[in-house]
Amino acid sequence: MLGEAIIKGMAVTAKNFFGSYVSKERLPTVQYPEERLVPKENARQFPFLVYDGDDWEKGLRCVSCQICEKECPPKCIYIIKSKDKKPDYKGQAQFYPARFDIDISVCMSCGICAEVCPFESIKMDTEFELSTGDRFGGLLLPKEKLAKSNEHYRKVHPTDAAASDAVLAAEIAKAEAKAKAAAEAKVKADAEKKPA
Amino acid sequence: MVESLDQLFVNLKHWALGFLPEALQPLVSAVLSIVPLVAVFGGLFAIVTIFERKGLGRIQNRYGPNRVGIPFTDIRLAGFGQFIPDGIKALIKEDVVPRAADKVVHFLAPVVLLIPVLLTYAVLPIGRNMTVVDFDAGVLFFFSVGAAVEISVFMAGWSSRNKYSLLGAMRGIAQMISYEIPLILSAVTVIMLVGSLKTSDIVAAQAGFTAGLPNWFVLTPWGFAGFVMFLIAALAESNRAPFDLPEAESELIAGYFTEYSGFKFALFFLGEYLGMFAIIGLGITLFLGGWHAPFPFLTWVPSYVWFMTKLLAIVFFFIWVRGTLPRLRMDQLMSFAWKFMIPMALINLVVAAVWHFMAGTGAARWVVCALLIAGPYVLLGRGLMENKHLGKRTYRFAD
Amino acid sequence: MSPVFLILALVTLLSAVAAISFRNLVHCSLSLVVTFAGLAGLYLQLHAQFVGFAQVLVYIGAVAILIVFAILLTRSADTPNHAVLAPGWLVGIAVAVVVFGALGLAILKSEAISKKVPAAPEATVKQIGDALMNQYVLPLEVIGLLLTAAMIGAVIIAMRDDKEAK
Ligand code: SF4
Numbered sequence: 001m002l003g004e005a006i007i008k009g010m011a012v013t014a015k016n017f018f019g020s021y022v023s024k025e026r027l028p029t030v031q032y033p034e035e036r037l038v039p040k041e042n043a044r045q046f047p048f049l050v051y052d053g054d055d056w057e058k059g060l061r062c063v064s065c066q067i068c069e070k071e072c073p074p075k076c077i078y079i080i081k082s083k084d085k086k087p088d089y090k091g092q093a094q095f096y097p098a099r100f101d102i103d104i105s106v107c108m109s110c111g112i113c114a115e116v117c118p119f120e121s122i123k124m125d126t127e128f129e130l131s132t133g134d135r136f137g138g139l140l141l142p143k144e145k146l147a148k149s150n151e152h153y154r155k156v157h158p159t160d161a162a163a164s165d166a167v168l169a170a171e172i173a174k175a176e177a178k179a180k181a182a183a184e185a186k187v188k189a190d191a192e193k194k195p196a
Numbered sequence: 197m198v199e200s201l202d203q204l205f206v207n208l209k210h211w212a213l214g215f216l217p218e219a220l221q222p223l224v225s226a227v228l229s230i231v232p233l234v235a236v237f238g239g240l241f242a243i244v245t246i247f248e249r250k251g252l253g254r255i256q257n258r259y260g261p262n263r264v265g266i267p268f269t270d271i272r273l274a275g276f277g278q279f280i281p282d283g284i285k286a287l288i289k290e291d292v293v294p295r296a297a298d299k300v301v302h303f304l305a306p307v308v309l310l311i312p313v314l315l316t317y318a319v320l321p322i323g324r325n326m327t328v329v330d331f332d333a334g335v336l337f338f339f340s341v342g343a344a345v346e347i348s349v350f351m352a353g354w355s356s357r358n359k360y361s362l363l364g365a366m367r368g369i370a371q372m373i374s375y376e377i378p379l380i381l382s383a384v385t386v387i388m389l390v391g392s393l394k395t396s397d398i399v400a401a402q403a404g405f406t407a408g409l410p411n412w413f414v415l416t417p418w419g420f421a422g423f424v425m426f427l428i429a430a431l432a433e434s435n436r437a438p439f440d441l442p443e444a445e446s447e448l449i450a451g452y453f454t455e456y457s458g459f460k461f462a463l464f465f466l467g468e469y470l471g472m473f474a475i476i477g478l479g480i481t482l483f484l485g486g487w488h489a490p491f492p493f494l495t496w497v498p499s500y501v502w503f504m505t506k507l508l509a510i511v512f513f514f515i516w517v518r519g520t521l522p523r524l525r526m527d528q529l530m531s532f533a534w535k536f537m538i539p540m541a542l543i544n545l546v547v548a549a550v551w552h553f554m555a556g557t558g559a560a561r562w563v564v565c566a567l568l569i570a571g572p573y574v575l576l577g578r579g580l581m582e583n584k585h586l587g588k589r590t591y592r593f594a595d
Numbered sequence: 596m597s598p599v600f601l602i603l604a605l606v607t608l609l610s611a612v613a614a615i616s617f618r619n620l621v622h623c624s625l626s627l628v629v630t631f632a633g634l635a636g637l638y639l640q641l642h643a644q645f646v647g648f649a650q651v652l653v654y655i656g657a658v659a660i661l662i663v664f665a666i667l668l669t670r671s672a673d674t675p676n677h678a679v680l681a682p683g684w685l686v687g688i689a690v691a692v693v694v695f696g697a698l699g700l701a702i703l704k705s706e707a708i709s710k711k712v713p714a715a716p717e718a719t720v721k722q723i724g725d726a727l728m729n730q731y732v733l734p735l736e737v738i739g740l741l742l743t744a745a746m747i748g749a750v751i752i753a754m755r756d757d758k759e760a761k
């Protein structure tokens with residue numbers, strides 16, 4: 001009969017209306033600043049620079065190879081290579097970035113920089129509350145602001161961080177093995193040299 | 197005490213008038229009647245927009261505005277302060293007028309909308325002895341002044357020189373003309389039985405109780421049918437969903453007021469809501485007993501409170517309908533008006549006459565009148581659904 | 596002559612002149628609306644509430660809307676470029692003068708004007724209804740029949756000829 005479906009529909013919306021006051025299921029909205037969802041592990045916002053240890057300047061992994069700068073599609077990374085060198089996590093002397101800026105008003109969160117970096121030194125962060133009153137300077141992040149500890153990385157992306165730690169550990173092990181081999185070779189060579 | 201509370205505003209006005217010289221009294225009396233009316237209904241508009249947004253939100257399983265409360269404090273009032281920033285925003289926005297627009301007509305349209313809408317409030321009895329002017333032809337006044345709204349819709353749509361505006365105006369006028377007929381015809385039943393066009397007479401005719409129930413017209417077969425048709429036509433007249441084709445955000449942006457911004461847009465918005473309140477107020481006067489209390493033991497509540505309660509109840513019903521029904525298509529809208537509403541309204545007129553002549557026959561007239569309405573309703577509804585004028589549409593090439 | 600009457604008469608006359616002298620048809624019809632409103636005001640000023648309201652309902656609510664609708668459906672919104680005055684304007688004025696003279700004479704000669712008007716006859720809606728339904732019931736019915744015939748004719752013209760369409 002005419003009008004039957006209208007009454008049915010009205011019942012549905014009435015149920016929604018009153019239900020939203022009693023059941024949480026009918027009101028899935030999360031009231032953001034007060035309530036928060038647990039961040040998802042795969043979330044990514046903007047890149048950050050990983051450092052080991054306590055001192056960010058010393059522990060910064062980046063060796064200023066500028067691969068990420070070249071790969072970044074919107075070209076929002078700006079790097080100036082240092083003149084001198086400092087030891088990296090393996091103790092090898094490396095360049096470091098004298099300047100490392102990312103303009104996050106341009107960055108499109110593609111994550112390519114993190115993919116291409118061969119030194120596990122740039123990773124994607126989950127921090128998203130970055131709004132600022134200064135639309136130019138405030139969104140151009142220098143390396144002081146970009147630097148975050150490896151602990152932070154482990155916290156936001158546990159799985160990826162474990163993989164990256166494993167890679168680094170393997171690198172160190174390889175370097176140590178190499179050093180040992182070199183040392184042994186040296187010892188051998190020395191031993192060979194002595195009798196001569 | 198009860199009596200004085202009921203007549204509080206009337207007595208207050210008389211008391212204030214007593215201080216004035218004789219010559220000034222008519223003028224000041226008019227001002228004292230109009231200003232509170234405009235203020236109260238303006239305030240109601242502000243509150244109802246919040247209720248509407250919150251209600252629609254709840255219907256759609258979300259919160260709706262719940263942040264803004266009293267300005268400069270942390271008190272949130274569950275979002276009921278939202279209308280303050282909304283109003284400020286509308287006032288300080290840039291007033292953009294299209295270069296091709298007809299400037300004078302464009303400027304006049306919102307004014308032409310608001311004036312008749314405000315005039316209609318003059319004949320609404322919002323409480324005992326609380327009608328601004330009790331015209332002899334009050335109901336006719338309401339409808340005749342309300343008809344001027346169409347001119348404003350046309351002016352707004354035409355002067356904007358915008359396809360969407362023009363389409364919206366065409367739809368709006370076609371819809372308003374079509375639904376004005378069932379609106380008036382359903383009101384005519386009441387006028388016929390009361391024998392007066394005076395709003396206060398109509399309210400007086402619904403006074404008293406029989407068997408604990410009020411003598412409202414909505415509680416008779418013809419009155420119920422008339423009330424339902426009046427509500428449907430009122431929805432269409434005030435351009436509210438599901439009859440919001442003239443505005444249709446998804447098709448026409450905002451229809452005839454697409455090219456309005458800032459304060460003029462706010463005026464259109466205000467005019468639309470005030471028009472809705474006015475037409476609901478007339479519906480209450482005609483069918484819901486005006487300011488009369490629904491039960492004998494509740495007669496101590498002041499009359500204006502009853503009027504406002506009924507008004508809000510119907511407004512909430514309108515919000516509920518808006519949250520439920522999708523927009524009609526143009527041909528469905530027209531078919532519904534001309535092939536269902538108008539025949540039903542005409543039949544209802546006959547039923548009202550039958551009811552009048554069968555007075556004193558007790559239950560018999562109830563049965564006869566109810567059958568006379570239910571029969572055509574079922575038959576008309578079935579016929580229209582079968583002919584695909586209403587109801588489901590089958591597509592030839594799609595699906 | 597009260598100031599209210601003067602203002603209303605002025606508004607009515609000015610808008611009537613505007614209605615025939617604007618170039619844009621829509622402006623003309625909108626001025627016509629003002630004329631109708633002014634007329635309604637004049638009726639109200641004569642304490643003829645019912646007639647005044649009916650004037651607004653019928654002329655502003657229906658006739659004016661029909662006019663603008665017809666303009667909307669048939670013409671573009673552009674202002675026409677030809678002159679306001681039609682070529683035969685002299686003849687037109689002559690006809691207008693003759694009609695005005697005839698009407699004026701008839702009114703002046705009629706008895707209604709010579710009689711002293713009894714102070715504002717308050718015709719209530721009920722009286723009007725009684726008069727229509729008793730004294731003038733035959734003219735009313737004839738007009739009703741005529742209008743119904745006109746409406747049926749319009750419907751038949753507008754109806755699509757199903758045989759031809761297929
Ligand atoms: S995430 Fe993409 S856009 Fe952003 S800095 Fe890295 S490479 Fe550039």
Ligand code: SF4
Pocket residue numbers: 061062063064065066067068069079116117118119120121122
């Ligand atoms: S972040 Fe990685 S890729 Fe970019 S310059 Fe530093 S080491 Fe190279």
